[in-house]
Amino acid sequence: MIIGEGKPINEILEMILKHKKIIVAGCRGCVTVCSAGGQKEVEILSSTIRLAREKDKAPIEIFETTLERQCDTEYLEQMRNYIDEYEAVLSLACGAGVQFLAEMYKKIPLYPAINTNFIGVTEKQGIWSERCQSCGNCMLERTGGICPITRCSKSLLNGPCGGSSDGKCEIDSEIDCAWQIIYERLMELDLMERFEEVEDIKDWSTSRDGGPRRIEREDLKL
Amino acid sequence: MRAQYPASIRIIKVPCTGKVDLIYLLKTFETGADGVYVVGCEEGNCHFVAGNLRARKRVNRVKEIFKQIGLESERIEMFNLSAGEGTKFVKIAEEMTERIKNLGPSPISKKNIGSDNQETVSINSNS
Structure with a gap:
């Protein structure tokens, strides 16, 4: 599977600095399995962002969602009903998912919340390593x-x-x-x-x- | 034992501290807690083998997150004690209350607890 890793929180906060209403979108595919971008990581990241923004007296509204996959149009399509109500999307999908999201929704800024590292395996809980280039x-x-x-x-x-x-x-x-x-x-x-x-x-x-x-x-x- | 602990502490009971997920800890702060501490069994005495060890790792992860976003990492702590140590429980409660008093209120606005008073949450698996 594709292995990713969350970006440093300060890098993410810098990216979304000007936004007050965003979507944080996870993916139930590979990044869920490697604990980088599934529903749980969406919740943790959203909560962290809200805490950081509250602390800085610049609160932010976040809609949390986790799509089945972000590399398939049929699942990305599910965002069409509400995406226009938000200023930006912070995606926890791999690089492919973020790009496909960008291709589909051209008028909304998109930010990657994780770094996509490699195709690899779970050696054991919490340890992943590369196997295929x-x-x-x-x-x-x-x-x-x-x-x-x-x-x-x-x-x-x-x-x-x-x-x-x-x-x-x-x-x-x-x-x-x-x-x-x-x-x-x-x-x-x-x-x-x-x-x-x-x-x-x-x-x-x-x-x-x-x-x-x-x-x-x-x-x-x- | 008629020992008393500070009234500002709200206890959330869990079957084992291993049940305490990262998001629970973050949510307590989001809803306005000024401090949170997790009280698990002594290390090596977990009925579920490693629940308290996992809880400590999660508390440490929240400490890291707090450092990164500029909140005081001292607002969250992990303690270990046995169910028979009531006196120690009170001591920990007083220690945390004092620590949070010194830090002052959390900069996060209080949302669901309907009070501006200091609030410390104790997540406890010792009943």
Whole structure:
């Protein structure tokens, strides 16, 4: 899922400084699961904003809502009935959600309340880490299900490099060397011959190098 | 025991301090409390294993939020005591009352309590 993290409250307060009546909109998708932008975070953020503004003698009216998803027009459409009554929307969705909201409602200022960080997993409650860089050409079948693009700091296709020490990466002793764990995994799977093959230069045109990406499926279009 | 604690304290009973969510703490201040303290069981004695430890983390998070928005973080506190420590309960109540008196009223306008008097909320799992 997409992992996000709340922006510092003072950055948010600065963004909405001139507004007196806003919508704080959460999303029930990924950002709910990573506790960055769900209903609970909407409540906490709204309450914090109200307290800060009351303290500064500049009260603010907030309408709290959490949409099923902000990356689908059918759910964004639900805001149409009331959005004009407000001066701005503070969205706790990922970057995609905020942008789609902006595309749909062109006349209202929109502010992001979270930073969108990466595609990752919940390692355990309160700890998330990155697993995919959406390069657009998955090679996990050749690396024992461990992504060297994401988990190797240099995105090496034929690792490890000389910076691997005791199974850890040279940039941070907390970070596993991806190629060390690929090695261990392939050994367990009895697939060590995989290291005889040299990975070719990757075609990055399916990744960001090819510009903004788009998928069209004729079988699904209405 | 006929011990008395300050009349400005309003007690909200919860089954375990682990039930106390961040939003409950923020809402008490939004509705006009000048101070809030959470009273949980002694650490290591939680019937639900970690409820009081979680409550402390949440109280600390509210302290952080307060520091960021310029409210005094001393307005919120976490205490631990057993259900048999009535005297300690009174001492804590007096300590918090004194602390809030020194800080003065919260800059947040009072909304639902209909009074300008000092109000300290004690969220208590020891009954």
